[in-house]
Amino acid sequence: MTQHMDSSSGPVTGRQDAAAEPAPGEAADRAVAGILDAVVRPAPGAPRGVVVDSPPGAGKSTLVVRAARELVGAGERLMIVAQTNSQVDDLVDRLATKASGMSIGRLHASDSKPAPEALRHANVTAKDKVADLLEQDVVISTAAKWQWVRTEQPWRQAIVDEAYQMRSDALLAVARLFERALFVGDPGQLDPFTVVGTDQWAGLSYDPSSSAVVTLLAHNPAIRPHRLPVSWRLPASAAPLVSAAFYPYTPFRAGTGPDDRTLRPGLRGDGSAVDAAIDEAAATGWALLELPARHTVRTDAQAVAAVAATVRRLLDRELTAHSEQGSAPLTPGRVAVGTAHRDQAAAVRAELARLGVPVDPAAGECVTVDTANRLQGREYDVTVVLHPLSGRPDATAFHLETGRLCVLASRHRHACIVVARAGIPELLDDHPATEPVQLGVAVKFPDGWEANHAVLSHLAEHRVRL
Amino acid sequence: MSLLSTLARLEAVRAQRAQPLATVRHRHLSDRPMVLVPLAAAGEAGAPLAVLLGTDRREPRLHFVPQPLNRTQRSEFLAAVAREVVPYLESFGDEVELLEGSEKDPVSGEKVPVVRELCADAPQLIVPNAGGVAHLALLGRSTRFRRTVEDPDPGEYPSPTEVPLLGRWLTHLTDRAQVPGSSMLLAMTGLLARHWATGQSNLEDQHLAARLAWHLPPAGLEPPALGAEAAEWVESARDGEGLLLHPPAGPATDPKFDERVLAPAILRHDAAVAVRERAGAARDDAEVRRAAALVERAHAELARVLLSATLPAWHDVWNGVDLLRALPPAGHLPDRWEGDRWSFTMHRERVAAGEPPQPRRDDAVTAARKLAQREREQAKLEIQEALDDPLAMAERRLAGEAFAGEVVDVVPEWSEGRSPKPRPLLVVRTGDRPHADPGREVHRAHAEPAQRAEIVSSAPGEVVVRLLSGMGRRRDPEPGSVPEPGSTVVFTLFELAPRQSAPLPEPADTPWTHGGPPVAVEDAPAGADEWE
Numbered sequence: 001m002t003q004h005m006d007s008s009s010g011p012v013t014g015r016q017d018a019a020a021e022p023a024p025g026e027a028a029d030r031a032v033a034g035i036l037d038a039v040v041r042p043a044p045g046a047p048r049g050v051v052v053d054s055p056p057g058a059g060k061s062t063l064v065v066r067a068a069r070e071l072v073g074a075g076e077r078l079m080i081v082a083q084t085n086s087q088v089d090d091l092v093d094r095l096a097t098k099a100s101g102m103s104i105g106r107l108h109a110s111d112s113k114p115a116p117e118a119l120r121h122a123n124v125t126a127k128d129k130v131a132d133l134l135e136q137d138v139v140i141s142t143a144a145k146w147q148w149v150r151t152e153q154p155w156r157q158a159i160v161d162e163a164y165q166m167r168s169d170a171l172l173a174v175a176r177l178f179e180r181a182l183f184v185g186d187p188g189q190l191d192p193f194t195v196v197g198t199d200q201w202a203g204l205s206y207d208p209s210s211s212a213v214v215t216l217l218a219h220n221p222a223i224r225p226h227r228l229p230v231s232w233r234l235p236a237s238a239a240p241l242v243s244a245a246f247y248p249y250t251p252f253r254a255g256t257g258p259d260d261r262t263l264r265p266g267l268r269g270d271g272s273a274v275d276a277a278i279d280e281a282a283a284t285g286w287a288l289l290e291l292p293a294r295h296t297v298r299t300d301a302q303a304v305a306a307v308a309a310t311v312r313r314l315l316d317r318e319l320t321a322h323s324e325q326g327s328a329p330l331t332p333g334r335v336a337v338g339t340a341h342r343d344q345a346a347a348v349r350a351e352l353a354r355l356g357v358p359v360d361p362a363a364g365e366c367v368t369v370d371t372a373n374r375l376q377g378r379e380y381d382v383t384v385v386l387h388p389l390s391g392r393p394d395a396t397a398f399h400l401e402t403g404r405l406c407v408l409a410s411r412h413r414h415a416c417i418v419v420a421r422a423g424i425p426e427l428l429d430d431h432p433a434t435e436p437v438q439l440g441v442a443v444k445f446p447d448g449w450e451a452n453h454a455v456l457s458h459l460a461e462h463r464v465r466l
Numbered sequence: 467m468s469l470l471s472t473l474a475r476l477e478a479v480r481a482q483r484a485q486p487l488a489t490v491r492h493r494h495l496s497d498r499p500m501v502l503v504p505l506a507a508a509g510e511a512g513a514p515l516a517v518l519l520g521t522d523r524r525e526p527r528l529h530f531v532p533q534p535l536n537r538t539q540r541s542e543f544l545a546a547v548a549r550e551v552v553p554y555l556e557s558f559g560d561e562v563e564l565l566e567g568s569e570k571d572p573v574s575g576e577k578v579p580v581v582r583e584l585c586a587d588a589p590q591l592i593v594p595n596a597g598g599v600a601h602l603a604l605l606g607r608s609t610r611f612r613r614t615v616e617d618p619d620p621g622e623y624p625s626p627t628e629v630p631l632l633g634r635w636l637t638h639l640t641d642r643a644q645v646p647g648s649s650m651l652l653a654m655t656g657l658l659a660r661h662w663a664t665g666q667s668n669l670e671d672q673h674l675a676a677r678l679a680w681h682l683p684p685a686g687l688e689p690p691a692l693g694a695e696a697a698e699w700v701e702s703a704r705d706g707e708g709l710l711l712h713p714p715a716g717p718a719t720d721p722k723f724d725e726r727v728l729a730p731a732i733l734r735h736d737a738a739v740a741v742r743e744r745a746g747a748a749r750d751d752a753e754v755r756r757a758a759a760l761v762e763r764a765h766a767e768l769a770r771v772l773l774s775a776t777l778p779a780w781h782d783v784w785n786g787v788d789l790l791r792a793l794p795p796a797g798h799l800p801d802r803w804e805g806d807r808w809s810f811t812m813h814r815e816r817v818a819a820g821e822p823p824q825p826r827r828d829d830a831v832t833a834a835r836k837l838a839q840r841e842r843e844q845a846k847l848e849i850q851e852a853l854d855d856p857l858a859m860a861e862r863r864l865a866g867e868a869f870a871g872e873v874v875d876v877v878p879e880w881s882e883g884r885s886p887k888p889r890p891l892l893v894v895r896t897g898d899r900p901h902a903d904p905g906r907e908v909h910r911a912h913a914e915p916a917q918r919a920e921i922v923s924s925a926p927g928e929v930v931v932r933l934l935s936g937m938g939r940r941r942d943p944e945p946g947s948v949p950e951p952g953s954t955v956v957f958t959l960f961e962l963a964p965r966q967s968a969p970l971p972e973p974a975d976t977p978w979t980h981g982g983p984p985v986a987v988e989d990a991p992a993g994a995d996e997w998e
Contacts, residue, residue: 048978049979144968147968147969148968148969168834168980169833169834169837169838169970171979171980172830172831172834172970172971172976172977172979172980173834173968173969173970173971175977175978175979175980176971176975176977194837194841195841195844196644196646196837196840196841196844197644197840198837200641200644200828201828201833201837204827204828204833205981206829206830206833206834206980206981207833208830208833208834208836208837209837212979215979215980216979218981219978219979219980219981219982220978220979297469342901343865343866346866346901360903362903362904362905
């Protein structure tokens with residue numbers, strides 16, 4: 001994760017003084033207008049790239065859609081690079097809905113079909129050869145697919161979505177396709193990774209395993225990243241914590257006030273710890289459902305059962321989520337479970353299926369159960385998180401990665417319930433970071449150790465013991 | 467750590483003996499490897515102190531720097547090492563295979579036949595541990611740019627001609643060692659860790675002798691023992707003078723050894739050399755002869771103590787080689803070794819063509835290419851290990867990435883359309899629990915030609931798949947291409963061939979996002995650094 005050091009703003013420790021700031025909507029509009037100006041009407045001699053840092057739920061996707069519409073409106077052909085097929089399909093769906101007059105090409109691999117939501121629009125054409133899409137206003141694909149594209153006609157403009165999750169080597173392979181680009185992403189989410197050794201390139205500005213934005217900024221120092229200052233997703237109970245814990249140098253705030261969002265159970269709790277945790281989360285936005293300390297295997301059966309029981313009760317208790325968008329019952333599609341590992345997700349899915357909770361997307365609306373990597377960019381009303389360090393005897397760099405916790409703690413519009421074994425603060429204290437310092441590599445703030453402590457100390461105020 | 471390796475560690479603790487993690491040997495072992503036990507001098511990063519090397523376990527050859535801070539002696543040491551290592555490496559270039567292929571003519575764009583040379587075998591260096599590999603990489607980095615008397619501008623301190631050549635080879639070998647599954651330069655601790663689990667931590671496993679103590683009773687331990695007790699003994703037992711009974715395998719030496727044995731021996735050698743030089747300056751022949759004898763004695767004493775510091779690790783490495791040779795080779799080893807042979811052949815050709823040494827740093831495109839190659843090789847290695855070794859496949863099955871079972875029923879079905887193709891259903895009885903959602907593509911292991919299938923349904927104990935390919939072009943499947951009821955099959959959820967890497971631009975076309983094309987920087991002449 002990379003934070004841009006900004007001397008003008010110190011770390012925030014809590015709610016900011018609202019009187020001194022413009023209203024959230026106004027601040028966000030001003031930021032977006034500045035970005036669109038820089039992208040659509042660049043000053044002569046301006047850098048070829050525009051970078052936008054966007055905290056969770058700050059309207060990144062909306063910005064991408066607006067920038068695309070304005071660029072196409074100005075007569076540009078546009079290419080859009082996203083990182084995964086589901087991100088591409090989401091974006092196609094959103095763009096086609098918001099801009100029905102725009103022709104959109106969905107470039108896909110020959111062995112994978114785009115999702116039906118992306119194909120249901122009349123203005124979307126899906127092909128596996130770029131030559132069939134050159135006439136489209138916008139062509140969208142994954143970075144992996146763009147790398148294979150050979151074309152005589154490069155685009156003048158590109159938008160790179162989720163740019164902090166793109167690896168530097170992928171940008172190296174696709175940058176030949178465009179002249180100017182808007183890079184949008186969340187610096188607080190998971191860094192790109194590789195499973196092989198890359199130490200020999202650590203500290204090089206173009207380390208192929210680092211994030212595309214890090215390389216871009218190192219080689220183009222004139223680019224000053226823009227920031228989206230308001231999270232529309234995170235509720236007032238979550239934005240200050242996530243901002244202080246994960247974005248200490250680039251603070252943001254919630255777009256809604258403390259009373260704009262409520263979550264009310266329709267049925268009274270049955271006195272169990274699980275229901276107490278749900279009540280706590282409904283009232284305050286956070287709950288920590290704590291199991292007794294114990295070292296366990298990764299798929300800790302008791303913790304998995306606690307996660308599944310929480311989801312079951314969330315659905316049984318007929319909760320109603322009220323927000324600035326209106327009131328809606330909490331249905332399975334509005335609930336997600338986040339884990340660190342795929343086998344944990346599989347275990348939770350199996351346990352939920354056993355409890356009769358829908359988890360199969362093919363069978364209709366269901367609860368999403370996935371790893372942090374795959375939940376990036378997603379949004380739900382309530383999330384249930386199996387803490388990455390729960391039951392572990394050690395704290396590895398993987399489990400301490402700030403981005404992992406940040407993703408898990410910032411997917412919700414209303415409430416987040418964390419399930420964990422007791423003893424994580426002690427575990428953290430026993431495992432200070434031991435990664436070797438590499439020359440030329442910028443120190444990351446905050447480190448996972450610090451961020452984990454910040455989140456845990458906040459959660460401790462919302463603890464329910466199982 | 468996977469469930470199976472955790473289990474193997476627990477069993478190793480209980481049995482106090484190493485437990486297998488593989489049923490076959492997953493790395494190529496040469497018939498004629500060269501073992502090196504390098505030692506580094508304390509106080510200066512990458513300063514060589516000594517190396518014990520050779521291809522015959524009964525004839526280790528010791529080279530050392532009598533005064534590790536003396537650059538002239540260091541240069542002589544490197545030249546001596548080069549005279550051993552380079553001929554060994556180059557000897558593998560003698561026998562070549564000629565392969566016919568085709569290449570695109572750069573002018574006409576037509577394919578023209580070419581004959582390429584591929585060395586029939588490649589060298590293999592084995593060091594005790596990962597620190598040894600890192601030390602060789604440092605030596606390579608510090609020597610490949612050295613100027614020699616053959617340079618147009620040899621500088622003030624030209625080094626022997628073999629030294630930069632050794633540096634280029636060491637750089638190539640240590641770079642290649644980063645490629646997963648490669649076997650030209652191997653660390654014995656890594657080799658053993660791939661094939662056996664011990665009952666101690668990964669950190670302790672980096673100590674070669676402590677690792678081996680879970681296989682064989684360490685020499686000198688009375689009564690002979692195995693496991694944790696023996697490992698602790700080789701790590702920490704000291705004699706009456708406070709010296710480790712089993713010195714560490716380097717490159718760092720035991721500080722007590724440095725303080726009590728090595729430093730005094732170096733001082734005595736320095737003193738004898740000083741006496742000889744004074745006598746030489748005074749033209750006192752008798753004194754020169756006496757001093758020469760002193761130098762010789764001090765030199766022999768240094769050789770003795772450094773041999774004692776490296777010989778135990780030398781035997782440990784060879785004992786490790788014996789353990790590994792007892793395992794049958796994995797089926798895909800020749801395939802991966804061919805990659806090493808190509809790597810060796812290409813470097814040999816670059817040297818012969820007079821190309822300059824590898825640059826100090828990779829440019830953006832080269833770094834990205836190397837990363838892509840390593841990721842491709844990592845994927846290939848995981849696939850091949852799973853196919854070669856039921857224990858490796860068992861890890862994948864436990865992780866839900868594969869399933870094995872007995873075919874209990876085959877339902878012949880066909881695709882629709884004008885020319886129906888066979889699409890038989892297989893009902894597989896299995897105790898595995900794959901993460902197999904219906905519609906998910908799976909691949910049949912060991913099928914020739916490759917065979918794809920898709921999951922039709924998955925329930926505890928039974929998975930139904932539909933075969934999609936690998937059954938010939940006719941209406942009825944080729945005989946033997948559809949498994950019979952009663953036969954055992956393995957399906958994987960991962961692909962059985964690694965994906966190709968996407969093309970990258972030429973370095974000259976490096977885009978603006980990565981700083982544009984690399985600017986050729988004249989490397990600082992290496993002879994200009996501070997000498998003594």
